[in-house]
Amino acid sequence: MKHTSKQEKPWYLKKRFIYIVTFLAPPVAFLNILLNRKEWEREEMLEYLTIATASLAVWIMRKFVPFNLFMLTVLPVVFIILIIYGNRED
Secondary structure (H helix, E strand, C coil), rough: CCCCCCCCHHHCCCHHHHHHHHHHHHCCCCCHHHHHHHCCCHHHHHHHHHHHHHHHHHHHHHHHHCCCCHHHHHHHHHHHHHHHHCCCCC
């Protein structure tokens, strides 16, 4: 069941929640997106999957690569840009 703009989406399908979970726990966000992929339009689902995949790649790399201050400064900036860009009205 795809939600139209007039219908209220559940909290776990809202854009801001997806971005926050993607930033804090990428594997959980990835599962949420894959399990609820039929709830969004194709373009919206692909946007979420792209962001979650990139975040998951950085998250996994952070687990195996030694601690680096560069990753800690770049990652939040990238997500802030994505959140601002995602909230734009086209």
